[in-house]
Amino acid sequence: MSFDTMTKSPQPARKPIPAAIAARRSIPAAMAAHAPIAAILLLALLLRLDGLGFGLPALNDPDEPLFMMTAIDMLARHSLNPQWFGHPGTVTLYGLALVMLLVAVLGIARGRFADASAFAGAVYADPGIVFLPARLFIVASGLACVWLTYRIGRRLWGRRAGLAAALVLAVNPVHITWSQVIRTDMQASAFMLACVLCAIAIHRQGRLRDIVLAGLFAGLAVATKWPAAAILLCPLCAGLSAGLRARRPGGLARALLVVPVAVAALLAVSPYLLIDHATVLRDLTAEARPMHPGATGHGFLGNIAWYGEGPLAASFGVLGLVAAVGGAILAAWGDRAWRIAVCPGFALFLLVVSTQHLIWERWLVPVLPFLALGLGWSLDRAVGAIASWRGRLAGQLALLALLALVLTPMLATVGQRAEERRHDTRQLASVWLRGHVPPGSSILVEHAAIDLLRGPWTVLFPLGSAGCIDARAILQRRVSAPEVEKSRGGQPVVDLGHVAPALIDTCRADYAVLSHYERYRAERATYPGEYARYADLIAGGRVVRTFAPVAGQVGGPPVEIVRLRKAR
Structure with missing residues (x-):
């Protein structure tokens, strides 16, 4: 035995740390690692x-309403078939339908909505109810x-x-x-x-x-x-x-x-790709378009x-x-x-x-x-x-x-x-309209300006083969996504340029809020027919206000508000 061994007092054996204490000690270390x-x-x-509710209750993005309407239709039909497969978007559509279902269940449970029908009516009147959760x-x-x-x-x-x-x-x-x-x-x-x-x-x-x-x-x-x-x-x-x-x-x-x-x-996940293959082919053909205003x-x-x-x-x-x-x-x-x-x-x-x-x-x-x-x-x-x-x-x-x-x-x-x-040009246009357009006037808008429906005007919206329709009336009867797609006729944009030429007179109003016109004006050689519809409608009219995007300050497309000439 060595001298050191003889002179050192024996050390007591360390007791094992209980697992519960070790776990508690590891919590701060884990928190620091994940911080x-x-x-x-x-x-x-x-x-x-930041800014997640942009535009609401108006809908600035043109495709957001189509995704949401498709999800609403699935719930209304009690079906998992989206009846649209352009992206194909199936997983997203199922997720959106689930979000809407949760909002409806919570709203009904809290007494905000009397039943599913009342929920659907409230959503069409104020899309923000489901758009924000989505x-x-x-x-x-x-x-x-x-x-x-x-x-x-x-x-x-x-x-x-x-x-x-x-x-x-x-x-x-x-x-x-x-x-x-x-x-x-x-x-x-x-x-x-x-x-x-x-x-x-x-x-x-x-x-x-x-x-x-x-x-x-x-x-x-x-x-x-x-x-x-x-x-x-x-x-x-x-x-x-x-x-x-x-x-x-x-x-x-x-x-x-x-x-x-x-x-x-x-x-x-998407069995209807096989079951409804005819719709798949139709939607893929529509998505594979060679041109798009401003995005060719x-x-x-x-x-x-x-x-x-x-x-x-x-x-x-x-x-x-x-x-x-x-x-x-x-x-x-x-x-x-x-x-x-x-x-x-x-x-x-x-x-x-x-x-x-x-x-x-x-x-x-x-x-x-x-x-x-x-x-x-x-x-x-x-x-x-x-x-x-x-x-x-x-x-x-x-x-x-x-x-x-x-x-x-x-x-x-x-x-x-x-x-x-x-600060989007479309919402700035709505502010101007609320302050300058007399009650009882008719207003044609190219974006989903649902914020204007609360005003004392008739609001018209262009919808392809259906012509320009009363936006308030079509929302009150809860227009479906297939109906919109049918009227759209596979066209890339829902705007005045794609209204059926024979129905252009349905678009004559006191004022027109044009948010797509600048695209066609810049590419009128490529889209002569679409540009001609704008030219026909606004001939003899007068631009009363313009809102242009400014980098870092104002977003959205260029918007022109035109005081149209009276129909003969």
Whole structure:
């Protein structure tokens, strides 16, 4: 026995810490670990709630009412058949129907509505009753995108890269804009990201469970928006790579299993794609139009340039976009999981949307998380290099400086877009009309100006083959989505330019509020018939007020209020 052993008093054995106490001690550590992403999600939520009720009770987005009316029709018919498959939008429509059902049940339980019929009547009189909760549903999908982007970045490159990517997406102005609009893009993007997360797991472990989950999420994504099918390339490439590395019998066949699983998930969620295939073909034909006023494409290279100079530059700023694209490319050079399990699907998706005849900002929504991850990689590598060179404190200071450099222009654009939503040309026109149009007058409007229905006027709305109809009367009898689609006749826009020529006289009113006229005036060589309808209606009239959009201050399209000549 050594001298030290003899002289040291024996130490009492430590008692094991009870599990309950250990769990309580771990709670603060867990909270601290999750605090950064929780703060980012809170910031994302606050930015997406700002101005969420834009326009209401008027409906500024032309497609929001069609989605909501389709969901209302499903509830009224007690049917799961949407009878519309243009996007196809099935998952979103089911979600919207569920939101409406919950609002109705709560409203009836609290005595706000006497029954389902009273609820439907109240909704047609004030769409905000269901539109605001429905927009919250889309906001939740946007938050899911931020969370999944964090998970992907953390899984690939670590916590710092994941947090940076999530923060970039949280403050992305284009992502915020389309998180507030009732459409399919945000929900499809969330399913695509969930599929990518599974693809990364397939690449690393090659488990059957992850293959099945990837197929499930891919099927849900396609049932929400057709072009999301491109994301299947991620688990396919990941599975084939894992099978080749493992060299196990049947590995390649198992990787291909993701395709039938996705198809099965698609048809399980939307069986009416088969049952009502004639409607599917009709709607797909209508969606595949070659031209759209103000949104006709410029060919593949022209579309790429438009997306880069427009939505993407607005999303990230020029410096941020360069860092995002550069990061995505450089990460693919050195990270096999990113190159095989992530890049193929997003690259194919971008290729698909860039080869379309039309160009829309919202089509880039699924690409934004991918570029946010590229930017997160760039920030993480830059900070890591500085920290290894000058120390940890220098790295932390560099991270703050780089974030400020990248996020400042993005936040400036966020503020400008929020201001534009609060001051829209269409709502400014309504304010002017309420102060200047005598009671008993008739007003023709091209947008869903439900805010004017409370005034002492007759409000007319153009509806294709139905001519210009009394908006108050058609809402009171609760017009259905199929009726609107039938009158629309597959035309891209519901406006004066697409009213049946023989019915143009039904549109003659005392005043006309024209929110689409400028598009046709700018492209009258392409749309001579549509422009002629405007020219015929306003001939001899007088423009009494114009509201033009101002960047960072006033949003919406150019609006002209015309005092029309009296009909002969």
